[in-house]
Amino acid sequence: MSVHLTDQDQFRDHISTADQRGKRLWIYPQKPSGRFYNYRKYLSYFFLLIFFGLPFLKCDGEPLFLFNVIEGKFIFFGTLFLPQDFPLFGLAMLTFMVFIVLFTAIFGRLFCGWICPQTIFMEMVFRRIEYWIDGDANEQRRLKNRAWDAEKTGKRVFKYSIFFIISFLIANMFLSYILGIDELGKIIVQPITMHKGLFFGLLFFSLVFFFVYTYVRENVCILICPYGRLQGVLLDNKSIVVAYDYVRGEPRGKLSKEIKAESLSDSRETGLASSAKGDCIDCGLCVKVCPTGIDIRNGTQLECINCTACNDACDEIMDKIHKPRGLVRYASELNIREKKPFRFTARMIGYTVVLLLLSGTFLRLFMNRSAVDGTFLRTPGIMYQKIDSQNISNLYNVKILNKSHFALGFDLKVEGEPDARIQMIGNHALHAEKGDYAVGEVFIIMPLSALHKRNTELKIGIYAAGKKMKEIKTNFIGPG
Ligand code: SF4
Ligand code: SF4
Known part of the structure; x- marks a missing residue:
């Protein structure tokens, strides 16, 4: 994006949160307000409600969502996924990544400003508590520089205590997504000595969150987040981002009393600026409210999380000087430079086609996904056995995985071979608890008349409660 080259070019030499020698520059953003902020x-209330509420929602007595990475058990919308579903999971991840790439190519970092949990917790929870306790930016600076008197100590203790409690709460909620809310409830009421490992894990992650929201802050987005680092390759001059309209705003300049009077009278009549100067009055409010400490007038920068605080700040100024809103707005470089509306580019079409193909494949696999999986393998080293002059048998090892939420008993049938029989060894039924395996050994007994070659492929139907759950293939060896 075009850059205003004045005395501010040093923004190219270092990130906004560090000086040229690498020392941390603490950002004190002014409290934002305006329609986008509202x-x-x-939206953040909605997402917080979802984050804190989802673990309590259940489906058939099981959590609606569970990400138990410890046991390799995942539940999405009440459907159980096990490590055996890894291909489906991998495809879902791939589809999601292509979606992110396409979304970013079109809408820039819209996700960062509006949806990202880091931004929501930082800007909508911790920062607002900070404004409430410490006051706005100037008061925060004053408090930082003043001696450790009773007021400063009291405010710091109060603020960090609240920060730690919220961090502890967040760590607990994350744990409930891993173990389930019922398990978490048990851990809470039982003595710590019974769950020492989990307790120290919780404490560790609470401290990590506390450290992130107290000290690391915007540097997560600027330095750590891989998505943020990818912006340089994902965005182009057609991507819609929070941008300064330099065509309209430059040359910027302070509003002198004469120009102010002229501007006010002209703009009331025409709604447009009349002086040789652009609409930017160089008030600096867009910089003061920026939580990453940048000047949006320098163009798109990797620090910008598209939080819209500068949109609101500039709109407020434009209202005051009676100029049209939107000097800082959602726009692409092309839109600003050439006044061209949004266009779907060849790159975006390419991403969309790949995304549709991946989504289609994923949906097909997902819809056809069975609640049962299994293997039906001939026992190694054993040939066929002659039962009588008409029939022979093969011995098999059977393993059936129950991916449903209920215990299931299984029946087996050789499909398309009415004279074939399956005989369990040991007469025990194939039964599996939810998420568990049914294991057994069976004979398949086939009439010789049905075998026309040495190796015959058979289809085995797995039934539960009379319903066919899955069909798997196996081989039957005969005399040939
Ligand atoms: S430049 Fe504007 S949109 Fe970007 S982070 Fe700063 S305030 Fe938010
Ligand atoms: S808030 Fe608007 S008018 Fe003020 S410096 Fe920023 S862009 Fe210019």
């Missing part, structure tokens, strides 16, 4: 606030 929309973001409402």
Whole structure:
């Protein structure tokens, strides 16, 4: 994006949160306000409700969502996924990544500003508590520089205590997504000595969250987040981002009393600027509210999380000087430079085609996914056995995985071979608890008349409660 080259070019030499020698520059963003901030606030309430509420939702007595990486058990919308579903999971991840690439190519970092949990917790929870306790940016600076008197100590203790409690709560909620809310409830009421490992894990992650929201802050987005680092390759001049309209805003300049009077009278009549200067009055409010400490007028920068605080700040100024809103707005470079509307580029079409193909494949696999999986393998080293002059048998090892939420008993049938029989060894039924295996040995007894070659492929139907759950293939060896 075009850059205003004045005395501010040093922004190219170092990130906004460190000086040229690498020393941390603490950002004190002014409290934002305005329509975008309000929309973001409402959306954040919704996401927080989802984050804290989802673990309590259940389906058939099981959590609606569970990400038990310890036991390799995942539940999405009440459907159980086990490590055997890894191909499906891998495809879902691939589809999601292509979606992110396409979404970013079109909408820039919209996700970062509006949806990302880091931004929501930082800007909508911790930062707002900070404004409430420490006051706005200037008061925060004053508090930082003042001696450790009773007021400063009290405010710091109060703020960090609340920060730690929320961090502890977040760590607990994350644990409930891994273990389930019932398990978490048990851990909470039982003595710590029974769950020492989990307790120290919880404490560790609480401290990590506390450290992130107290000290690391915007540096997560600027330095750590891989998605943020990818922006340089994902964005182009057609991507819609929070941008400064330099065509309209430059040359910027302070609003002198004469120009102010002229501007006010002209703009009331025409709604447009009249002086040789651009619409930017160089008030610096867009910089003061920026939580990553950058000047959006320098163009798209990797620090920008598209939080819209500068949109609101500039709109407020434009309202005051009676100029049209949107000097800082959602726009692409092309839109600003050439006044061209949004266009779907060849790159975006390519991403969309790949995304549709992946989504289609994923949906087909997902819809055909069975609640049962299994293997039906001939026992190694054993040939066929002659039962009588008409029939021979093969011995098999059977392993059936129950991926449903219920215990299941299984029946087996050789499909398309009415004279074939399956005989369990040991007369025990094939039965599996939810998420567990049914294991057994069976004979398949086939009439010689049905075998026309040495190696015959058979289809085995797995039934539960009379319903066919899955069909798997196996081989039957005969005399040939
Ligand atoms: S430049 Fe604007 S949109 Fe970007 S982070 Fe700063 S305030 Fe938010
Ligand atoms: S808030 Fe608007 S008018 Fe003020 S410096 Fe930023 S872009 Fe210019």
